Amino acid sequence: MNGFRDEVREFLTEHAPDVKPRAGVRSPETEAELAVLRAWTAKLFDAGYAGADWPVEYGGTPGHDVLRDVVVAEEVARAGALQAPGGSMLAAQALLGFGTEEQRRRYLPRIRSGEDLWCQLFSEPGAGSDLASLRTKAVLEGDHYVVNGQKVWTTNGQWADLGYLLARTDPAAPKHKGITAFALDMRLPGVTVRPLREITGTSDFNEVFFDDVRVPVEAVIGKPGQGWQIANTSLAHERSGVGASVVTLERNWSRLRELAAATGRLDDTETRDRLAAFLAEIQALSVHTRLSLARWREGAERALDAPVAKLAFSELNLRLAEYALSLQGAEGVLTEGDPGVVDDGSWQDAYLYARAYTIAGGSSEIMRNLIAERGLGLPREQVGR
């Protein structure tokens, strides 16, 4: 695997687009940046670094090993390079697992070439961590579904050509059973995308509104009512990215050490103690991640493996950024644009963006519930009392 790692590194050094380093997963800010993302997506697929786990007839790598995905994700994080768009990758998994032959032939090549950018239309204002309670409706009328409702936290929504939508098609069914997955054309009449401006001042996420949007029945992925199962199966493929979060922490730690040196605090005992404590915790998380990836590959993953990694990463990532600001003293209040700001304000950006990880993809509280209930077998919260 080390040969492969070197190969990926070399590829990234040579080809990765030069983008402004920012914390977290960010959307393009301009048409030019969007074009860069599309071209980069195509390159990643051409090189076999994205979609390697797809069936060979759709361009996947013969004899693919999931460890390759882990290595790619780690090296992309190490290089601070762009990832292939998450929504596109997720939609591809749904199509591969549940789509029709016609859907696969139509969409997959365009995902590979970067021509189609997908967004994920899951979360709603009233359905965040409790996704199964989503309320966006799709009502069958002849050969069309009529969609009404609202989504939120849609990464790349403002640029997306297609949306991987979950909507409720059977209000009478139990809440996990009445959901259907769709491949929705974002240019259909009645789809309105409104960028949200976030804590970081940038717009990475969007609100998406559906007002009597008529979606042909051919857009259904899998069977009506199968949406929940499809979503969970496609989300499981995100596991290979957890190694990348450790790399991100290691990268941030190295920068933190440089920051300590630059601020003249590296010889201070207290600072050294804190730096070492962060490093030790990152190492511990790294081992946990490697062990749980191994269990996942062997099909022996434990229910607490993934939530432990997610919780530990997001909390540690936040503490690290907070510490970076405190190391800067009063100058820690400066932000991008101020002539006195340290590292172009990247630590302030990281400090603000770190909140996304403790909330998105299941908040830290939800992770703790998952660990306690599914991992440790504690009784479920009694609701509705």
Place this chain on the structure above:
Amino acid sequence: MSGDLALGEDQRDLAAMALAFADEHTDPAAVLAGADPLWTDKQLAAAGDLGLTGLLTEDGGGTHTDLAVVVEQLGRTGCALPIAPVALAAGLAESAGLRPAGLCVPAVAERGAPDITAEPAGDSLRLSGRAEFVLAGAEADQVLVLAHTAESSVVAVVDTKADGVTVTPRSILDISRRFAAVALESAVAVGWAEADTTTTREAAAVHLMADAVGAASRLLELTLEHVRTREQFGRAVGSFQAVKHHCANMAVDLELSRGAVLAAMRALDDEDPVARAFAVSSAGSFAGEACSRLAGLALQLHGGMGFTWEQPVHVFLRRIKTDELLGGTPRWHRARLLELTGANR
């Protein structure tokens, strides 16, 4: 990439065997009653018959990882038997060509304290210095002293009854094991040899952390059992989210500690001394404190019961805090960790 880290089938069997043995030879009531000694020669001999105390000898054929796997089970049961020190002494003595007699355990200065010094005097070797916390030091017939001459590191066998040797039982936080201070004032060694003692020193630290991980995993189990059955306000306290979140935090600390200690165990069997020191001090920095944090939550979640003498929670909490502070404090390990990154990373 990870198969090299995870425990193998043999090690899982070894763990199961060690757990059964430690369970059989641990008497929690005797610990609470303050019995002294807490173990007998016969029990230690039984551990020897199973190969546990001889793991690191050539006949034993075990690795440091194997020994740490065993030690974790001792922590899990709160067992008093000094299996790790006896095994460490046996392995090091054999590789140095020494033949200690009777019960022999290592005597080593604490991390950060002055090393024990050895001075050749004609054909003999005289040792001076202190080892403050020697497990089974009071019961030992001999100690295997890890010391330094002006030129090199040596191991020396010293009779505990010899002139210049003072052994003082210590009163410490941990009530499940007995430690003694060994003071050497120009004590004459009965045998000695030059030897590389770094792995043994690192191993002593790793075994304490493995012990803490074992004890912590027991505390998490006890706590889960308690919160599942204990009712307040008409429902199991384990259904309250605040309680569940404490339990989840305990699980995170345990998982990450276990990983750190596993990497350290593996590094002991590795040749690269820098990688070894790095892994050991990562574990020493994180695992000791994390296990103590877990123990604190275990006590908290047991409520008033956790504060009573009869409940085993405090026995494990005491043991874990002891594991945390001996073998190098987390602070000591962190200082070393940062030095290592500057020099070698």
